[in-house]
Amino acid sequence: MARTTIKDIARECGVSLSTVSLVLNNNPRISESTREKVLSSVRKHEYQPNTFARSLASQSSRSLSVIVPHLNHVFADTYFGEIVSGIYEHATSLGYKVMLEMANRHFIQTHEYLNLLKTKRVDGLLILGSSVHDEYLKDLAASNYPYVLVNHYFPGRSMNYISADYITSARLAANHLLDHGHRHIGMLSGTTTNTALDFRDHFTKACMEGGVAKENLYWSDGWFTEQGGFEGAQWLLDRYPEMTAIMAGNDKMAIGAMRHIARRGLKVPHDISVIGMDDVAAAEFANPSLTTIRHDLYQIGAKSVEALLVLFRKEAELVQQTLPVELVVRESTGPVRTAS
Amino acid sequence: MARTTIKDIARECGVSLSTVSLVLNNNPRISESTREKVLSSVRKHEYQPNTFARSLASQSSRSLSVIVPHLNHVFADTYFGEIVSGIYEHATSLGYKVMLEMANRHFIQTHEYLNLLKTKRVDGLLILGSSVHDEYLKDLAASNYPYVLVNHYFPGRSMNYISADYITSARLAANHLLDHGHRHIGMLSGTTTNTALDFRDHFTKACMEGGVAKENLYWSDGWFTEQGGFEGAQWLLDRYPEMTAIMAGNDKMAIGAMRHIARRGLKVPHDISVIGMDDVAAAEFANPSLTTIRHDLYQIGAKSVEALLVLFRKEAELVQQTLPVELVVRESTGPVRTAS
């Protein structure tokens, strides 16, 4: 039952503890012959160093924390799921462990996010789904510990981030709808993230440049969920029957909106065009399949890990990167309906 | 920069290290006055014990590992996501940390799953998405370490598990379709899990008891994904045009199947009824909304944590539990089409 420790290996090989440890850490001071002897004994016993002892002694854990927002069933959200997948797969391939944390009140009030770093329990933080109200992020920015905001940012503050290009997204979406002749457009989104706010501003701007009157742009605030999209679409359609297109802040909202439109007995895209954002797997299999702006969330996750490594290695003080996006045209958008 | 340790607290309070440690672990041997003194100092310094040191010394980590299968983008799968959410939220509310592991080749070949337990890096394992081919599970069953199979089982082997009731699910689904007059039914599922196999057997049995000829039951094997459902539906419809209903092994397959049916120019449920399983959020927002067998995945996750605790406390040798299911009727199923 007693686990084999570094001591057992040392005894078997007739060397000291230190030697074994040095071999395990690829220290070049050990001769090739000793190294081989130790390694073969390690293999023979399937020896695995004790992580706790290692971390305690070395004051570093070779692991990182993913901070997800405090939402119910948050791991069931494909948006976060895609990003976490990208993070997890990339980080583990680089030998980093991934820990999960949820940014609930306790986590924030006890400064757990700083404690994780101070106690060296993790080497860095990857923060998902932060909102404009997350004041605690200021402490992080000031702290000099490695962290990256994932698919979010704060204009004007110098914080590390990796994000999709929401500004180009806005232009692509707007132009696509304009090209189809839409001049009465609803927007369905939240106001809790800077990305959504940036998106709205640039979408509005692009629409107006394309000849849409400001009063023909309709806005509905809501949760980034199917339910939020459903209710938002209802609200907009009740008020603005002249509306011919809906731009949703993400694919889930778009799918919720389409559901409501179907319920109402209207057809997408014949009566109303719908465009989403992200291009999660569900977009392709929606009925009708969803036109959307593709954000490579998996890639965003992977790049965030990369950014963290840059910070670990002190190759940069600040990492800010915007990733390209792409319009994916499917069935849910089409020419504006003939005036009825 | 130097973190405050137990030593600092001890010095400040004029007591020994042991006393502080005992206070922190709620040992009743310490007097109320000393306890208060220590605790107030702890609060003052926002002292947090070092997890590594604690785990190393106590040989227990108050944490558990979730093992997910080695699939691409696995965290973006709402099936796993729901379960992980249930696990995470329940475990953290009980003071347990949750670690993520992926059952890839390295993980299995190096016996990492056993090492995690041997080195006490985690106290128990929660295994998701295991398949009939996962031979390594035998080692676990033999090992006497705490683990629970989540929503899977091996008939005949005495392994711990928590699972939805796939047998009742099968009867509910079959009877629902039979009630609507369906007598030519396709099944879309995988063959890699015992739950799916059990489901198939009992679905078949129920259908035959309901008067469906065996040769009018069609089977298509495939991945548990939208794409798998899409292709499976195509395969079935190409071969069996007389088919009027499709039972899918999960909601994602059902949604993929509906997508294919729409592509083919057919209507759900007018031409083909479709029923899914799980009742993930997407089921309600599909077009048409999906009739399905509800498995409370979140609850399954939470119960699995509960089961692990029972094993920790040695209150039972073996934990096997089957959770109730429910038919949720929505729009995707209806009476059989009139013969054409």
Added chain:
DNA sequence: AGCGCAAGTTAAAACGCTTGACCCTCGGGG
């Protein structure tokens, strides 16, 4: 006065590893 005992506290040995300082041995240069 002496004893036993309970309650409260502490000393010290782990836990398994890392790491900087130190030590030995040899070969070569002065």
Added chain:
DNA sequence: CCCCGAGGGTCAAGCGTTTTAACTTGCGCT
């Protein structure tokens, strides 16, 4: 022939806790 330095190893002091056995008191008995 001695000294020096490089290469290869080892020593031992941590890292920050837990935990067991042992040590004080003070008190009530006899």
